[in-house]
Amino acid sequence: MTSAPRTALKARKRPVQSRSRVTVDAIFEATIQVLLRDGMSALTTTRVAERAGVSVGTMYQYFPNKQALVYALNERFLDTLAGRIEATCGRMKGAPLPEMVDALINTYWTAKTERAEVTRALYRSVAELDNDELMHAFAARADAATTAMFTSAENGAVEDVDALNLTLASVIYGTVRNAFERGLTQEEASVLRRNLTEMCRAYIGALYA
Amino acid sequence: MTSAPRTALKARKRPVQSRSRVTVDAIFEATIQVLLRDGMSALTTTRVAERAGVSVGTMYQYFPNKQALVYALNERFLDTLAGRIEATCGRMKGAPLPEMVDALINTYWTAKTERAEVTRALYRSVAELDNDELMHAFAARADAATTAMFTSAENGAVEDVDALNLTLASVIYGTVRNAFERGLTQEEASVLRRNLTEMCRAYIGALYA
Amino acid sequence: MTSAPRTALKARKRPVQSRSRVTVDAIFEATIQVLLRDGMSALTTTRVAERAGVSVGTMYQYFPNKQALVYALNERFLDTLAGRIEATCGRMKGAPLPEMVDALINTYWTAKTERAEVTRALYRSVAELDNDELMHAFAARADAATTAMFTSAENGAVEDVDALNLTLASVIYGTVRNAFERGLTQEEASVLRRNLTEMCRAYIGALYA
Amino acid sequence: MTSAPRTALKARKRPVQSRSRVTVDAIFEATIQVLLRDGMSALTTTRVAERAGVSVGTMYQYFPNKQALVYALNERFLDTLAGRIEATCGRMKGAPLPEMVDALINTYWTAKTERAEVTRALYRSVAELDNDELMHAFAARADAATTAMFTSAENGAVEDVDALNLTLASVIYGTVRNAFERGLTQEEASVLRRNLTEMCRAYIGALYA
DNA sequence: GATGAATGAGGGTTCATTCAT
DNA sequence: AATGAATGAACCCTCATTCAT
Numbered sequence: 001m002t003s004a005p006r007t008a009l010k011a012r013k014r015p016v017q018s019r020s021r022v023t024v025d026a027i028f029e030a031t032i033q034v035l036l037r038d039g040m041s042a043l044t045t046t047r048v049a050e051r052a053g054v055s056v057g058t059m060y061q062y063f064p065n066k067q068a069l070v071y072a073l074n075e076r077f078l079d080t081l082a083g084r085i086e087a088t089c090g091r092m093k094g095a096p097l098p099e100m101v102d103a104l105i106n107t108y109w110t111a112k113t114e115r116a117e118v119t120r121a122l123y124r125s126v127a128e129l130d131n132d133e134l135m136h137a138f139a140a141r142a143d144a145a146t147t148a149m150f151t152s153a154e155n156g157a158v159e160d161v162d163a164l165n166l167t168l169a170s171v172i173y174g175t176v177r178n179a180f181e182r183g184l185t186q187e188e189a190s191v192l193r194r195n196l197t198e199m200c201r202a203y204i205g206a207l208y209a
Numbered sequence: 210m211t212s213a214p215r216t217a218l219k220a221r222k223r224p225v226q227s228r229s230r231v232t233v234d235a236i237f238e239a240t241i242q243v244l245l246r247d248g249m250s251a252l253t254t255t256r257v258a259e260r261a262g263v264s265v266g267t268m269y270q271y272f273p274n275k276q277a278l279v280y281a282l283n284e285r286f287l288d289t290l291a292g293r294i295e296a297t298c299g300r301m302k303g304a305p306l307p308e309m310v311d312a313l314i315n316t317y318w319t320a321k322t323e324r325a326e327v328t329r330a331l332y333r334s335v336a337e338l339d340n341d342e343l344m345h346a347f348a349a350r351a352d353a354a355t356t357a358m359f360t361s362a363e364n365g366a367v368e369d370v371d372a373l374n375l376t377l378a379s380v381i382y383g384t385v386r387n388a389f390e391r392g393l394t395q396e397e398a399s400v401l402r403r404n405l406t407e408m409c410r411a412y413i414g415a416l417y418a
Numbered sequence: 419m420t421s422a423p424r425t426a427l428k429a430r431k432r433p434v435q436s437r438s439r440v441t442v443d444a445i446f447e448a449t450i451q452v453l454l455r456d457g458m459s460a461l462t463t464t465r466v467a468e469r470a471g472v473s474v475g476t477m478y479q480y481f482p483n484k485q486a487l488v489y490a491l492n493e494r495f496l497d498t499l500a501g502r503i504e505a506t507c508g509r510m511k512g513a514p515l516p517e518m519v520d521a522l523i524n525t526y527w528t529a530k531t532e533r534a535e536v537t538r539a540l541y542r543s544v545a546e547l548d549n550d551e552l553m554h555a556f557a558a559r560a561d562a563a564t565t566a567m568f569t570s571a572e573n574g575a576v577e578d579v580d581a582l583n584l585t586l587a588s589v590i591y592g593t594v595r596n597a598f599e600r601g602l603t604q605e606e607a608s609v610l611r612r613n614l615t616e617m618c619r620a621y622i623g624a625l626y627a
Numbered sequence: 628m629t630s631a632p633r634t635a636l637k638a639r640k641r642p643v644q645s646r647s648r649v650t651v652d653a654i655f656e657a658t659i660q661v662l663l664r665d666g667m668s669a670l671t672t673t674r675v676a677e678r679a680g681v682s683v684g685t686m687y688q689y690f691p692n693k694q695a696l697v698y699a700l701n702e703r704f705l706d707t708l709a710g711r712i713e714a715t716c717g718r719m720k721g722a723p724l725p726e727m728v729d730a731l732i733n734t735y736w737t738a739k740t741e742r743a744e745v746t747r748a749l750y751r752s753v754a755e756l757d758n759d760e761l762m763h764a765f766a767a768r769a770d771a772a773t774t775a776m777f778t779s780a781e782n783g784a785v786e787d788v789d790a791l792n793l794t795l796a797s798v799i800y801g802t803v804r805n806a807f808e809r810g811l812t813q814e815e816a817s818v819l820r821r822n823l824t825e826m827c828r829a830y831i832g833a834l835y836a
Numbered sequence: 837g838a839t840g841a842a843t844g845a846g847g848g849t850t851c852a853t854t855c856a857t
Numbered sequence: 858a859a860t861g862a863a864t865g866a867a868c869c870c871t872c873a874t875t876c877a878t
Contacts, residue, residue, distance in 0.1 A: 040337060044872060046840095055839045056874080066873065127336030128250055135390055166397060167404040171380060174387030178379045181344055188375060195376040199412040203404075206411035229862090254848060264864045265849080275848065458755060463852060464861095473860045474853080484852065545754030546668055553808055584815060585822040589798060592805030596797045599762055606793060613794040613830075620833040621826040647841090672869060682843045687870065 024062055026052040031073055035121035040128065043070075067129065074126050077118075078138040081111050085142050089149035097153045101200045104146065105172055109193055112176055120180060143169060155208075164207075168200060233271055235261040240282050244330035249337065252279070276338065283335050283343055286327075290320050291350040298358035306362045310409045313355065314381055318402055321385055329389055352378060364417075373416075377409060442480055444470040449491055453539035458546065461488075485547065492544050495536075496556040499529050503560050507567035515571045519618045522564065523590055527611055530594055538598060561587060573626075582625075586618060651689055653679040658700050662748035667755065670697070694756065701753050701761055704745075708738050709768040716776035724780045728827045731773065732799055736820055739803055747807055770796060782835075791834075795827060 030052035034043050045066055049056045063069040088107040092100045112119050126134065147165045150158055158164050175196050179189060239261035243252050254275055258265045272278040297316040301309045321328045335343065356374045359367055367373050384405050388398060448470035452461050463484055467474045481487040506525040510518045530537050544552065565583045568576055576582050593614050597607060657679035661670050672693055676683045690696040715734040719727045739746045753761065774792045777785055785791050802823050806816060 045874080046872070049840095057839050057876085058837080060874070061837075124336045127333045128248075131333075131390070132392060136392075139391055163400050163404065166393075166401055167408065170387045170391065170401055171384045171405065171408065174383035174385070175380045176383070177387065178383030181340070182348060182379065183341065183345075184375075191372050192375055192379055195372065195412075196380065198415065199376065199380065199408055202411040202415040203408040205415070206407065232862095253846085255846095266851085266864050267862075269849070270862070462850085467861095475855085475860050476858080478853070479858075542754045545751045546666075549751075549808070550810060554810075557809055581818050581822065584811075584819055585826065588805045588809065588819055589802045589823065589826065592801035592803070593798045594801070595805065596801030599758070600766060600797065601759060601763075602793075609790050610793055610797055613790065614798065616833065617794065617798065617826055617830040620829040621822075623833070624825065624829040650841095671867080673867095683870075684843055684872085685841075688841070693869070 020062070023052075023054060023058065026054065027059060027062065027069070028073055028076065031069060032118055032121060035125055036117055040121075040124050043125070045069075070125050071129055071134070074122055074129070074134055077122055078134060081108075082138055082141040082145075084111055086145040089145040092149055093152045094154055096155065097150070097158070097204050098201045100149055100153065101168065101204065102197055104149075104168070105193070105197055105200070108172055109176055112180065116180070123177070123180070139169075159207075167203075171200065172196070229271070232261075232263060232267065235263065236268055236271065236278070237282055237285065240278060241327055241330060244334055245326055249333050252334070254278075279334050280338055280343070283331055283338070286331055287343060287347040290317075291347055291354075293320055294351050295354040298354040301358055302361045303363055305364060306359070306367070306413050307410045309358055309362065310377065310413065311406055313358075313377070314402070314406055314409070317381055318385055321389065322398075325389070332386070332389065348378075368416075376412075380409065381405070438480070441470075441472060441476065444472065445477060445480065445487070446491055446494065449487060450536055450539060453543055454535055458539075458542050461543070463487075488543050489547055489552070492540055492547070492552055495540055496552060499526075500556055500559040500563075502529055504563040507563040510567055511570045512572055514573060515568070515576070515622050516619045518567055518571065519586065519622065520615055522567075522586070523611070523615055523618070526590055527594055530598065534598070541595070541598070557587075577625075585621075589618065590614070647689070650679075650681060650685065653681065654686055654689065654696070655700055655703065658696060659745055659748060662752055663744055667751050670752070672696075697752050698756055698761070701749055701756070704749055705761060705765040708735075709765055709772075711738055712769050713772040716772040719776055720779045721781055723782060724777070724785070724831050725828045727776055727780065728795065728831065729824055731776075731795070732820070732824055732827070735799055736803055739807065740816075743807070750804070750807065766796075786834075794830075798827065799823070 027048065030048045030050075031043065033051055034047050038047075043066075045056050045059060048069070049059045052059070059069070063072065084107055085104070088103050089100075092103045095103075143165060146169060147161055150161050150164055150168075175192070179192055184192065236257065239257050239259075240252065242260055243256050247256075252275075254265055254268060257278070258268045261268070268278070272281065293316055294313070297312050301312050304312075352374060355378060356370055359370050359373055359377075384401070388401055393401065445466065448466045448468075449461065451469055452465050456465075461484075463474055463477060466487070467477045470477070477487070481490065502525055503522070506521050510521045513521075561583060564587060565579055568579050568582055568586075593610070597610055602610065654675065657675045657677075658670065660678055661674050665674075670693075672683050672686060675696070676686045679686070686696070690699065711734055712731070715730050719730045722730075770792060773796060774788055777788050777791055777795075802819070806819055811819065
């Protein structure tokens with residue numbers, strides 16, 4: 001996640017002092033607020049600064065330009081998410097494959113659902129960005145973690161871990177995102193979540209039948 | 210798909226005459242070109258008109274504003290896509306469930322892959338829009354078609370068609386999109402595609418074991 | 419009134435044929451409608467043509483440009499008004515001065531009040547124009563008529579007809595216009611009208627006391 | 628005068644600091660210049676900003692839109708004018724009625740004549756606006772002042788002050804405006820001014836004869 | 837370090853006018 | 858003669874970014 005973005009998008013300073021940290025957090029939070037309330041097209045530097053309670057000038061001390069701000073915000077979220085996935089994968093090392101899948105779905109689904117609106121806002125904000133780098137960095141980290149986990153599966157080595165990983169990751173991440181975009185009801189969501197788990201388990205079962 | 214969008218987004222005139230039709234198509238194509246080359250943030254009315262070989266004024270004769278243009282473009286693509294899905298579903302009526310799933314994945318995957326870059330461009334362009342209406346209209350049409358298809362499955366009635374439909378639709382559409390965003394290699398893509406099919410089949414198999 | 423305006427403002431053709439006459443009238447009426455409904459800033463050639471039931475092209479056959487249209491419209495109204503004043507002045511020739519004044523106020527006030535909204539709309543529309551020419555032409559015609567009338571006053575020659583004329587014309591026309599702009603109630607209007615007459619009579623009385 | 632205009636027309640910031648004050652004044656002056664030189668239809672935001680020596684952006688920091696600028700300009704002038712009328716009325720309290728009228732005509736006429744061209748430009752600029760609010764606010768203030776003055780007239784209470792006020796105000800303001808629109812010569816103007824005074828005095832005389 | 841007024845390029849949009857049909 | 862689609866200059870306005878204080 002901390003892999004080098006285009007120089008233009010790099011944050012200007014690492015907020016080492018606690019005061020800076022507070023400021024940056026306020027800016028991030030303000031960005032999310034504006035995104036939620038008014039949408040991407042109303043995300044102006046002035047408005048963010050205002051809501052964050054700082055001046056535009058100050059904002060530019062921490063982020064070289066608007067894109068960098070949005071970029072950093074998404075980076076932060078993906079960092080957190082990757083961290084959670086890593087934690088889950090660490091915890092599940094050596095467990096049976098089906099349980100791994102359950103855990104992975106749980107982690108991802110929960111992470112996205114906790115602040116559903118924020119997730120949605122971020123999905124939108126990232127569309128303008130040079131997305132790929134961000135996604136790749138996240139994918140790389142997450143894939144490393146899940147691959148390591150799958151490799152450690154209890155009942156012997158998986159034949160083609162990379163293929164398994166690619167498949168499960170794509171299906172899980174993709175399905176969860178799609179669930180968001182469809183705006184499912186609570187009930188539909190829980191049906192889908194259960195069935196997604198079933199499906200993954202069935203696939204794994206079929207692989208080793 | 211042709212369900213009423215917010216008035217503000219409605220196209221101004223239906224291009225009935227062939228000359229108009231050509232113009233509108235040129236504008237659509239130009240929009241895609243710009244989206245591909247320069248991204249959403251560079252999609253200006255002037256640039257689109259220029260590339261389409263018409264004046265801005267002409268563009269505004271057909272679209273009341275920029276958003277409406279992007280909206281109409283997406284609408285057109287989703288319309289086509291929904292049409293293809295309906296065709297497939299029609300053709301597969303009464304077939305065995307696994308073959309239905311194969312056909313559905315094929316149709317969707319192919320449709321998205323044919324002009325992969327365009328698909329990617331549209332995914333981005335739609336993020337700024339009032340997405341929901343568009344998605345819902347598409348979902349409604351596609352769901353109706355697939356549900357009808359699943360209901361007609363050869364070997365007896367599916368127990369809960371709606372749940373099955375929700376699951377398969379979410380997984381398939383979601384996975385395909387995720388595949389795009391990850392920017393998979395040709396090979397990875399074909400592995401994923403095969404495995405997605407396997408997974409759906411395994412799920413269906415498990416349901417009726 | 420028919421004095422030469424700047425060439426640019428001249429109407430393109432005199433509508434001699436009855437068909438043309440109808441068209442021009444429709445355009446004039448449409449212009450007023452739009453002015454009334456939507457105000458000067460919404461007075462577009464397209465809208466006027468639309469409401470008149472003709473094409474823009476046709477409109478341009480009769481008026482070389484938009485300004486000419488507004489100009490002609492005002493000219494027509496001022497022409498009519500001048501005609502009415504001339505009629506009154508003709509009728510009152512040789513009458514006693516106070517009765518002349520009564521008649522003049524009556525004529526002017528009535529003319530403006532009959533279609534009060536139209537009057538108001540025209541007042542506004544003319545502000546954009548090169549007003550002066552129009553006003554001068556009207557003033558010249560009206561002044562000629564009133565001066566002739568005052569000269570013929572029953573009880574002997576007025577000492578300085580031009581001064582009297584200037585005074586009465588300015589006071590009467592000015593007061594009536596001001597009444598419009600203040601948006602007086604029915605009652606206030608009639609009080610004002612009565613008092614204006616009183617005042618003019620008092621002035622005349624004082625002159626010859 | 629400072630009564631609430633439609634929100635859309637409100638000035639954005641009150642120029643409290645002296646620098647801002649200078650800027651705003653420059654913008655006002657520039658607006659007048661442009662109005663004088665090129666007329667209302669050439670009054671573009673760019674042109675005004677240019678002549679004022681500021682950027683368009685700066686202009687928009689003080690005025691939310693072009694209309695608001697014109698509105699504020701007229702408001703300022705009417706404010707000043709109302710202030711002058713109030714001053715005169717205050718000074719003339721308890722004086723004989725004819726002197727009051729003299730003073731009122733003097734004040735109004737002088738105010739309008741001092742910068743005659745500006746007055747003319749403003750008369751035109753206001754036609755596009757939602758005039759009424761502005762006029763009413765002015766009228767209310769001016770009427771209050773004159774009514775109070777007339778009430779205090781030396782030789783006993785006027786019978787119907789409101790009617791007197793309505794009459795004198797309408798006649799005076801209307802006549803002065805009409806004088807402008809006719810574009811009188813210096814000499815004609817002074818004749819008219821004298822006669823207007825005579826007329827008002829004659830009217831008052833007749834009232835209390 | 838922080839501020840926020842000033843900047844001005846550039847965006848979306850309108851509409852008077854033309855001219856091929 | 859009539860049409861109305863096409864034109865494109867010009868308008869109003871926004872907002873990322875800078876820099877004097």
